[in-house]
Amino acid sequence: MQVATNSPNQGQAERMPGMVNRRGGLLAQIEADLIDDRPLSSLMQKCIVLGGRAGSEKMRDWARWELNGYAGADAVPPYRHVHAPLMAVITNLAAYDGRPTQVHEDVFADQIRDAIRETIDDIEDAIRAPTR
Numbered sequence: 001m002q003v004a005t006n007s008p009n010q011g012q013a014e015r016m017p018g019m020v021n022r023r024g025g026l027l028a029q030i031e032a033d034l035i036d037d038r039p040l041s042s043l044m045q046k047c048i049v050l051g052g053r054a055g056s057e058k059m060r061d062w063a064r065w066e067l068n069g070y071a072g073a074d075a076v077p078p079y080r081h082v083h084a085p086l087m088a089v090i091t092n093l094a095a096y097d098g099r100p101t102q103v104h105e106d107v108f109a110d111q112i113r114d115a116i117r118e119t120i121d122d123i124e125d126a127i128r129a130p131t132r
Contacts, residue, residue, distance in 0.1 A: 026050050041067060084126035 030046050044067035051059030061073075070076045086105075089098040105113055105123050116123050 026053065082126050083124055085124050 026046060026049060030043055030050065033043050033046070044063045047063035048060050048067070051057070051063060065073050070080065086103045087100050088103050090101045091098040105116070108116070
């Protein structure tokens, strides 16, 4: 038995890519967007909304930080830390023949090393920026 509907939008989801699961709620939309390879910024915005609907301030904060960066956050999650040696391009006196060279912490004066440790703790610890 087939039920007839008079909806002007009937079948619209099947004609539009990524719209099949839209009726399943916000979580289904996020899942569909992941499968459809939508921009991460759109997914993070939906996660902020989902966190609000679920009453999870923790989820909203996480999604905001992932979307906008971790400036002002208490801590940056471990998966955002990347080991990245400090590199410099060293050239001759005429500024030719530049070669990338790793710069070790001991080349800096004690004052500079102390300042680095106060702000970032490890000179080779880079924080990966959110992807947009």
